[in-house]
Amino acid sequence: MLHENTALLLRVLSSPSAASEPRASLLSRFAQAILSTTVCGSLEVWLQEGERTQRWCFPPGGEPSSLAPEAEGELSERLTEALSLTTAAGVAPRGGSWTPDEVLLPFEVTPRVRGVLLLRSGPRGAFDARAVEHADLLALALGNELGHQQTQAALTERVKELTCVYQIAQIAAEPLPLHEALERIVELLPAAWQEPEATSARISVEGETFRSADFSASGEVLRAPILLGGQGAGWVEVFHAGCEASAAFLPEEQHLIDAVARELASLIERKRAEAERVRLQTQLHHTDRLATIGLLAAGVAHELNEPLASVLGFAQLAAKAPELEESTRADVERVIKAALYAREIIRNLLVFSRQSPQRKVEAKVDAALDQAIALVEPRCATASVTISRQVPATLPPIQADPSQLQQVFLNLLVNAVQAMPGGGVLEISARHEGGAIHVGVQDSGKGIASEDLERVFLPFFTTKDVGEGTGLGLSVVHGIVAAHGGSVAVTSEPGRGTRFEVSLPCSPSKESE
Ligand code: ADP
Numbered sequence: 001m002l003h004e005n006t007a008l009l010l011r012v013l014s015s016p017s018a019a020s021e022p023r024a025s026l027l028s029r030f031a032q033a034i035l036s037t038t039v040c041g042s043l044e045v046w047l048q049e050g051e052r053t054q055r056w057c058f059p060p061g062g063e064p065s066s067l068a069p070e071a072e073g074e075l076s077e078r079l080t081e082a083l084s085l086t087t088a089a090g091v092a093p094r095g096g097s098w099t100p101d102e103v104l105l106p107f108e109v110t111p112r113v114r115g116v117l118l119l120r121s122g123p124r125g126a127f128d129a130r131a132v133e134h135a136d137l138l139a140l141a142l143g144n145e146l147g148h149q150q151t152q153a154a155l156t157e158r159v160k161e162l163t164c165v166y167q168i169a170q171i172a173a174e175p176l177p178l179h180e181a182l183e184r185i186v187e188l189l190p191a192a193w194q195e196p197e198a199t200s201a202r203i204s205v206e207g208e209t210f211r212s213a214d215f216s217a218s219g220e221v222l223r224a225p226i227l228l229g230g231q232g233a234g235w236v237e238v239f240h241a242g243c244e245a246s247a248a249f250l251p252e253e254q255h256l257i258d259a260v261a262r263e264l265a266s267l268i269e270r271k272r273a274e275a276e277r278v279r280l281q282t283q284l285h286h287t288d289r290l291a292t293i294g295l296l297a298a299g300v301a302h303e304l305n306e307p308l309a310s311v312l313g314f315a316q317l318a319a320k321a322p323e324l325e326e327s328t329r330a331d332v333e334r335v336i337k338a339a340l341y342a343r344e345i346i347r348n349l350l351v352f353s354r355q356s357p358q359r360k361v362e363a364k365v366d367a368a369l370d371q372a373i374a375l376v377e378p379r380c381a382t383a384s385v386t387i388s389r390q391v392p393a394t395l396p397p398i399q400a401d402p403s404q405l406q407q408v409f410l411n412l413l414v415n416a417v418q419a420m421p422g423g424g425v426l427e428i429s430a431r432h433e434g435g436a437i438h439v440g441v442q443d444s445g446k447g448i449a450s451e452d453l454e455r456v457f458l459p460f461f462t463t464k465d466v467g468e469g470t471g472l473g474l475s476v477v478h479g480i481v482a483a484h485g486g487s488v489a490v491t492s493e494p495g496r497g498t499r500f501e502v503s504l505p506c507s508p509s510k511e512s513e
Helices: 003-013 023-037 077-088 129-173 178-188 252-320 326-352 365-382 402-418 473-483
Strands: 040-049 052-058 102-110 113-121 199-205 208-211 220-228 231-240 361-363 385-390 398-400 424-433 436-443 487-493 497-505
Touching: 023 040, 023 052, 023 129, 040 129, 102 129, 113 129, 129 178, 129 252, 178 199, 178 208, 178 252, 199 252, 220 252, 231 252, 252 326, 326 473, 361 365, 361 402, 365 385, 365 398, 365 402, 365 424, 365 436, 398 402, 398 497, 402 424, 402 436, 402 473, 402 497, 473 487, 473 497
Parallel strands: 385 424
Antiparallel strands: 040 052, 040 113, 102 113, 199 208, 199 231, 220 231, 361 398, 424 436, 436 497, 487 497
């Protein structure tokens, strides 16, 4: 008889492992206990959650359980009726409906999840009123246990989710480069999901992708956009490679992935702001250093200018004396040549330190660029360098010294060609944006080592052989651009090329005036 085993069955149901074991296993344990201790020959458990109905059939004969989730709309009339009993009174009224062959008992798991227990009699006898009463008690207990299990499972999931968000916040607080932080975060995502072993994750932000170990983009996917400044900048995705699509993700997991996407967005924005702060600080430090060196250079240049003028003047006078011996004349010519060279260096130093006079007029940047390009074109032809020019004719004129502008571009172009001894591509571009004209000079040459990058604008810094470079070209570029209220920046990838970008304001600032 069913009722004789009720106490035993209730004990089976509420065993300590019930809260943590999967739902199908709890049902299987419950079914096997009923089948082996009562007149019941086979049983079914139906669970309905919103639109979704699941059905488990437990036939006799020792097979643990057979799981058959039912398609929507296939509820039998009796089952629908039984389920409706659970809602009519808010809680399941006891008793259900029964015949000697079949007992149909509704129960409630949670207000959103309702169930029906269907017992069929077997060869050991038929149901009577007492057996039904006890079966009803079991249905009630099953509902409670499933409800408890669901609450427990939801709690475990919530703890996993909070742990995940907490760990992300911890990684975000570490002083790591962004890519390293994202690599670590993507690794901890699968553990926060219902079935970590069947789950893998991927974070894609602005062209970069990070994947968890054993990543597989198959099965069901849950995703959330990463929004930077309100704009979509990427995705965080979680894939579930399990076979049962309907059970792949819990509804709360969409909230979790949304929270992860928000955490990632704030992490990326914070790291970027930090990188920008460091960049501006370095730039300020660099500009400061160049200004100090400029003052020093200007002082030295002024001091040398006068004695040098005397050397040059007297040497030129001496060269004109008719009675000079040929060898002495040659020596005097050498003195003149060296003095002229020194004068050129002093002139460049004065340009670098912004001490040389300027003649500012309305000047066309594209014209200055074209004149500079024309001067390097023959050299490009012999060095197999292809020039790509993307300079619109519509650039507005700026207040500048046209010959100094030409010198800026010429210095950059000559350096670029020299960096490509085996040939390459020289890209020259210009655009008008944000009240300034930005000119880019990019080569596909040998690049600049990172430790040299911040020294290239210093006077006399050169990596070229003696006679090939004085190390003043970029100092002059810097001096001229700064005197025009603009800025010059360099980026380079050793072995792949270098890009210089000169920005010149369309209306000069007060400082440069
Ligand atoms: P110089 O050309 O006389 O050496 P610059 O001041 O023009 O002096 O350049 C300083 C140094 O910067 C160069 O010696 C070279 O090492 C580096 N440099 C400048 N432009 C480039 C470039 N486009 N590619 C690689 N290195 C460059």
